[in-house]
Amino acid sequence: xxxxxxxxxxxxxxxxxxxxxKVTSQPGMIAFAGGSPAVDAFxxxxxxxxxxxxxxxxxxxxxxxGVSEGYQPLRDTVKKWLKERENxxxxxxxxxxxxxxTQVMDLASRVLASEGDTVICEEPSxxxxxxxxxxxxxxxxxxxIDDDGMxxxxxxxxxxxxxxxxxxxTIPNFQNPGGTTLSLEKRKKMYELAKENNLVIVxxxxxxxxxxxxxxxxxxxxxxxxxxxxxxxxxxxxxxxxIRVAYAVVPNKMAPAFTxxxxxxxxxxxxxxxxIISRWFDEYDVNAHIEEIKKIYRKKLNLMCDxxxxxxxDFITYVxxxxxxxxxxxxxxxxxxxxxxxRLLDFKVAVVPGSSFMIDDTAPCQYIRLNFSxxxxxxIVKGVKIMGEVAKEFIK
Amino acid sequence: xxxxxxxxxxxxxxxxxxxxxKVTSQPGMIAFAGGSPAVDAFxxxxxxxxxxxxxxxxxxxxxxxGVSEGYQPLRDTVKKWLKERENxxxxxxxxxxxxxxTQVMDLASRVLASEGDTVICEEPSxxxxxxxxxxxxxxxxxxxIDDDGMxxxxxxxxxxxxxxxxxxxTIPNFQNPGGTTLSLEKRKKMYELAKENNLVIVxxxxxxxxxxxxxxxxxxxxxxxxxxxxxxxxxxxxxxxxIRVAYAVVPNKMAPAFTxxxxxxxxxxxxxxxxIISRWFDEYDVNAHIEEIKKIYRKKLNLMCDxxxxxxxDFITYVxxxxxxxxxxxxxxxxxxxxxxxRLLDFKVAVVPGSSFMIDDTAPCQYIRLNFSxxxxxxIVKGVKIMGEVAKEFIK
Numbered sequence: 001x002x003x004x005x006x007x008x009x010x011x012x013x014x015x016x017x018x019x020x021x022k023v024t025s026q027p028g029m030i031a032f033a034g035g036s037p038a039v040d041a042f043x044x045x046x047x048x049x050x051x052x053x054x055x056x057x058x059x060x061x062x063x064x065x066g067v068s069e070g071y072q073p074l075r076d077t078v079k080k081w082l083k084e085r086e087n088x089x090x091x092x093x094x095x096x097x098x099x100x101x102t103q104v105m106d107l108a109s110r111v112l113a114s115e116g117d118t119v120i121c122e123e124p125s126x127x128x129x130x131x132x133x134x135x136x137x138x139x140x141x142x143x144x145i146d147d148d149g150m151x152x153x154x155x156x157x158x159x160x161x162x163x164x165x166x167x168x169x170t171i172p173n174f175q176n177p178g179g180t181t182l183s184l185e186k187r188k189k190m191y192e193l194a195k196e197n198n199l200v201i202v203x204x205x206x207x208x209x210x211x212x213x214x215x216x217x218x219x220x221x222x223x224x225x226x227x228x229x230x231x232x233x234x235x236x237x238x239x240x241x242x243i244r245v246a247y248a249v250v251p252n253k254m255a256p257a258f259t260x261x262x263x264x265x266x267x268x269x270x271x272x273x274x275x276i277i278s279r280w281f282d283e284y285d286v287n288a289h290i291e292e293i294k295k296i297y298r299k300k301l302n303l304m305c306d307x308x309x310x311x312x313x314d315f316i317t318y319v320x321x322x323x324x325x326x327x328x329x330x331x332x333x334x335x336x337x338x339x340x341x342x343r344l345l346d347f348k349v350a351v352v353p354g355s356s357f358m359i360d361d362t363a364p365c366q367y368i369r370l371n372f373s374x375x376x377x378x379x380i381v382k383g384v385k386i387m388g389e390v391a392k393e394f395i396k
Numbered sequence: 397x398x399x400x401x402x403x404x405x406x407x408x409x410x411x412x413x414x415x416x417x418k419v420t421s422q423p424g425m426i427a428f429a430g431g432s433p434a435v436d437a438f439x440x441x442x443x444x445x446x447x448x449x450x451x452x453x454x455x456x457x458x459x460x461x462g463v464s465e466g467y468q469p470l471r472d473t474v475k476k477w478l479k480e481r482e483n484x485x486x487x488x489x490x491x492x493x494x495x496x497x498t499q500v501m502d503l504a505s506r507v508l509a510s511e512g513d514t515v516i517c518e519e520p521s522x523x524x525x526x527x528x529x530x531x532x533x534x535x536x537x538x539x540x541i542d543d544d545g546m547x548x549x550x551x552x553x554x555x556x557x558x559x560x561x562x563x564x565x566t567i568p569n570f571q572n573p574g575g576t577t578l579s580l581e582k583r584k585k586m587y588e589l590a591k592e593n594n595l596v597i598v599x600x601x602x603x604x605x606x607x608x609x610x611x612x613x614x615x616x617x618x619x620x621x622x623x624x625x626x627x628x629x630x631x632x633x634x635x636x637x638x639i640r641v642a643y644a645v646v647p648n649k650m651a652p653a654f655t656x657x658x659x660x661x662x663x664x665x666x667x668x669x670x671x672i673i674s675r676w677f678d679e680y681d682v683n684a685h686i687e688e689i690k691k692i693y694r695k696k697l698n699l700m701c702d703x704x705x706x707x708x709x710d711f712i713t714y715v716x717x718x719x720x721x722x723x724x725x726x727x728x729x730x731x732x733x734x735x736x737x738x739r740l741l742d743f744k745v746a747v748v749p750g751s752s753f754m755i756d757d758t759a760p761c762q763y764i765r766l767n768f769s770x771x772x773x774x775x776i777v778k779g780v781k782i783m784g785e786v787a788k789e790f791i792k
Contacts, residue, residue, distance in 0.1 A: 003562070003596050003624065005653050006510045012656045036461050044455035051447045051668075059440035063636035065432050099495055099662040106661050110531065114402045115511055132660040135506065166399070200399050228399065240459035242667035257401050260408045264528040265502050266495040270666050271638035272447075 008115060008137035023350060030383035033350040034374035035176070035325060038300065041293035042240045043280070050279045054272060062272040068263040070097025070247075071274035077281045078247050085287070086208070087222040088231055094255035096262065099269045101206050101246040104232035105129045105169070107261040108202050109136045111254060112230075113166035120158055120199075121169040122150050124328070124357030124367070126176040129169060129204065140359045141165065145175065147319050149182030152189045159197050167200040167230075172220065173208040174324025177357045177369040181322060187220045195226055206234045206246075209290050211323035212298035227251030235277055237325075238290055243273050297323070297373060303380045304372040311388030315395065327370040328354070335394045337366055343390050349383045404511060404533035419746060426779035429746040430770035431572070431721060434696065437689035438636045439676070446675045450668060458668040464659040466493025466643075467670035473677045474643050481683070482604070483618040484627055490651035492658065495665045497602050497642040500628035501525045501565070503657040504598050505532045507650060508626075509562035516554055516595075517565040518546050520724070520753035520763070522572040525565060525600065536755045537561065541571065543715050545578030548585045555593050563596040563626075568616060569604040570720025573753045573765040577718060583616045591622055602630045602642075605686050607719035608694035623647030631673055633721075634686055639669050693719070693769060699776045700768040707784030711791065723766040724750070731790045733762055739786050745779045 004010070023029070054062050069075065079095045082088040089095060098104050105128075113119065115137035121130065123142025133140055141162050143155045150170060159165060168190065172182040182190070194201045203220045221231035234246035250258050262268070280286060304327060305320050316329045331337055341353050354367025372380055400406070419425070450458050465471065475491045478484040485491060494500050501524075509515065511533030517526065519538025529536055537558050539551045546566060555561060564586065568578040578586070590597045599616045617627035630642035646654050658664070676682060700723060701716050712725045727733055737749050750763025768776060 003508070003594050005507060005650070006562075008510065009507050009653050009656065012653065039456050039460060042456065042459045044451070044459065047459065048448070048451035048455060051451055052444070055440070055444035055447055059444060060435050060438065061638075063438045063440065063443065063638040064435060065637045099666070102660065103662045111401060111405050112399070114404065114533075128660070128663065131656070135656065135660040137510075166402075198399050241461045242457075242459040244662065244664070244666040254401070257405050257408065260405065260527070260531065264498065264524070264531045265661060266499045266640065267524065268640070270495070270640040270669050273666050273669070 008135060012131065012135055023345070028348050030349045030379045030386070031374050032370045032372070032383055033352045034371050036241060036374050037237045037325065038293070038296050038373040041296050043284070043289060046280060046284055047240070047276060050276045050283070051272065054275050054279065062275055064271070066268040066271045066274070068259050068268050070095070070269060071271060071278060074274045074278035077278055081281065081286070082233070082249065086219050088219050089221070089249040092227055092252055093249050094252050096248045096250060096255070096258055097269050097274055098246045098248055098262065099266060100236060100241070100244045101204065101232050101234035102128050102132060103265070104230070104246060104248040105132045105202065105204065106265070107248065107258050108167065108230050109133060109138070110261040111257040112200055113138055118162045118165040119167055119169055120155070120162065120165050122171065122175060122178065123359055124177050124354060125169065126171060126204070127356050130357070130359065133169070142359045145178045145180050147180060149175065149180050149186055150190065152186050152193075155190065156193060159193060159199070165199060167202050168194055169202045169204065171204045173205055173217070174210065174321050174326070176207070176324065177326050177328050177352070177354065177367075179319060179321035179324060179326055179328045181217060184217050187217065188223070191220055191223065194228055199228070201229045203229055203231045205232060206237055207324040208233070209238050210294065210297050210325070212294055212301055214322040221249060224251075227253060230254070238286070238293065239277060239280065243276065245269060245273050245277050300372045300377065300380060303377055304370065304384060307381050307384035311385050312391060315388065315391035325371055325373045327372065329368050329370055331366050331368065332395070333366060334396060335366070337368065340390065340394055341368060343393065344387065347386045347390055349386050404531060408527065408531055419741070424744050426745045426775045426782070427770050428766045428768070428779055429748045430767050432637060432770050433633045433721065434689070434692050434769040437692050439680070439685060442676060442680055443636070443672060446672045446679070447668065450671050450675065458671055460667070462664040462667045462670070464655050464664050466491070466665060467667060467674060470670045470674035473674055477677065477682070478629070478645065482615050484615050485617070485645040488623055488648055489645050490648050492644045492646060492651070492654055493665050493670055494642045494644055494658065495662060496632060496637070496640045497600065497628050497630035498524050498528060499661070500626070500642060500644040501528045501598065501600065502661070503644065503654050504563065504626050505529060505534070506657045507653040508596055509534055514558045514561040515563055515565055516551070516558065516561050518567065518571060518574065519755055520573050520750060521565070522567060522600070523752050526753070526755065529565070538755045541574045541576050543576060545571065545576050545582055546586065548582050548589075551586065552589060555589060555595070561595060563598050564590055565598045565600065567600045569601055569613070570606065570717050570722070572603070572720065573722050573724050573748070573750065573763075575715060575717035575720060575722055575724045577613060580613050583613065584619070587616055587619065590624055595624070597625045599625055599627045601628060602633055603720040604629070605634050606690065606693050606721070608690055608697055610718040617645060620647075623649060626650070634682070634689065635673065635676065639672065641665060641669050641673050696768045696773065696776060699773055700766065700780060703777050703780035707781050708787060711784065711787035721767055721769045723768065725764050725766055727762045727764065728791070729762060730792055731762070733764065736786065736790055737764060739789065740783065743782045743786055745782050
């Protein structure tokens with residue numbers, strides 16, 4: 001036999017992060033390599049109560065086919081909640097429920113671009129999204145990030161150089177892996193550039209609710225008068241990721257195509273999953289829950305940053321993020337990043353090589369990504385201390 | 397603004413069936429247009445017990461990220477069960493868990509073909525799969541079906557005429573909408589043709605467990621010595637569709653690409669959904685459950701066929717299926733099918749126009765698809781009686 005794998009898939013590699021996750025689940029490993037929210041923050045009791053109520057009161061509704069757009073009560077709730085909380089979505093927009101945030105990137109990819117088209121993104125960026133775009137056969141063009149997010153002058157250059165670009169992919173809040181937040185001024189400039197150049201903006205905001213310092217910055221979607229922004233948010237970080245429920249806010253005129261894309265992908269998101277979230281809003285105070293879990297994230301973020309300042313002072317530089325799950329840590333120029341990552345594994349500390357988040361993941365890179373939400377408070381300090389110890393071997 | 401929708405999506409229309417489903421949920425409608433399994437067959441009590449146990453004993457495992465390949469205990473269980481029950485899957489194959497059966501078609505599309513390639517399928521065929529293939533920009537080439545499934549001479553012609561074909565899509569058991577089952581002889585011939593012509597076979601078997609008469613026919617996958625068959629099965633019809641759990645059995649050498657395709661689509665299927673199915677096998681007798689629900693399907697299938705024989709004798713011709721959910725009913729040549737379907741709606745009976753299942757859905761078509769699993773026993777008889785009454789208006 002001699003069938004062949006499609007061209008767009010032939011060169012694909014599994015996400016380095018998810019491959020590393022397999023190693024990090026080994027016993028005794030201090031996992032700074034994950035991307036999972038803190039398990040202490042999962043509302044386990046609430047989910048149990050909700051699932052029980054649903055399956056007692058209305059099991060058939062939870063088990064029959066649903067519609068592709070999503071469970072209507074949840075769509076209504078999310079629409080209202082987003083409007084109140086973030087001023088996102090209005091009469092010109094449609095809320096669709098998806099199976100996790102990555103699916104929004106996949107639906108947008110299907111609907112907005114074709115094999116060979118260009119997608120513009122921050123570099124570094126979330127490897128899951130980059131791989132999604134790669135799997136559609138898109139060319140990726142990266143724009144470097146400053147401390148306040150994507151460099152807008154560079155963005156303008158990249159747009160000019162790539163007239164076949166279809167959309168800009170951005171994670172404006174606590175970027176993964178960069179940790180940076182795009183300033184309001186830059187958000188407005190990005191929007192103007194998109195408008196002038198017939199580009200859609202795909203605004204991916206999985207971490208926006210996990211702000212632990214500073215002030216919220218308005219979503220790009222909140223000033224989308226032209227209907228050119230696709231906004232993605234998720235319950236993975238505020239409820240739990242295993243439940244796989246997220247949402248897209250898309251301009252009405254794109255909604256039919258997004259609905260078909262969802263239909264041909266998986267028909268609809270699991271109904272019980274959607275009903276659990278819908279009832280969570282009905283019976284609990286979700287905003288109060290978010291304030292509660294922020295305390296966990298604030299503590300862990302500060303714990304890791306303080307430990308880095310203490311134990312890795314002369315070795316690692318970083319910008320303290322105001323939220324999210326990650327710290328983007330730079331090693332000295334004369335250190336071989338991969339050797340350091342491998343050496344850390346000998347001491348049972350797992351971090352992600354920064355190159356995983358680059359468009360060309362074979363180019364030299366001095367960064368590593370550290371996650372502070374998964375490890376215990378104790379392991380955060382212990383792990384960073386080990387990082388500092390191992391660093392001594394690398395300081396020439 | 398003037399972004400444009402991708403070429404492959406610009407001409408897409410929502411699935412006629414799912415659009416009709418919206419009409420059929422109107423109060424008082426007798427729904428022969430659905431495709432849902434019988435709600436009486438859902439193991440509601442079991443699902444409640446299982447969900448409760450999982451969320452009591454191990455809520456964190458149910459809520460954290462899973463791996464893209466699927467929940468390992470479920471993968472192991474499905475592998476063993478399929479081998480015992482259908483002789484499907486061996487050392488050369490990998491079992492992956494997906495979010496419903498449609499996702500297997502989507503993953504296969506991503507991995508096996510590129511925009512512009514040809515896919516060969518039965519005509520008529522399941523509109524959900526056809527739309528999935530269309531959404532990837534594939535050309536569809538149909539092969540007519542006989543009473544014992546795809547016409548193999550025609551298949552050979554279509555293969556010869558389309559050297560750019562990448563795979564054959566077939567629903568061998570109780571085909572949707574045709575109701576036919578592919579004979580063993582034809583399965584073997586199809587396999588030989590695929591082998592000789594470097595084609596993959598995507599064997600979609602959502603209904604195989606719902607046989608109510610006759611003898612099981614071995615799956616094509618059961619004699620796949622070359623590793624060229626992708627097999628899809630689902631829990632939608634034996635547990636319930638809203639839970640969105642299905643499985644793919646893929647040759648090992650394709651498994652890495654399928655895993656990446658799953659990863660970039662939705663990362664993984666909901667963990668609690670997978671754990672419910674996994675525990676269902678551990679704590680209940682799934683094979684016995686299947687035998688129980690077959691009684692419901694047997695009764696409904698015979699009820700509808702007997703009613704058609706009594707009330708629509710001179711108007712509708714069909715082949716009595718040996719299982720599945722559908723009857724493919726042919727109207728007399730001089731009857732305008734769409735007018736009949738519309739007139740039935742006036743009398744609150746909803747059926748699907750057969751044209752929905754054709755590659756060119758604007759070409760003339762004398763068929764309608766009837767579903768017997770969704771309506772109550774009473775409504776089956778009542779609806780078919782109405783069909784017979786309305787038929788009188790159309791008999792010239």
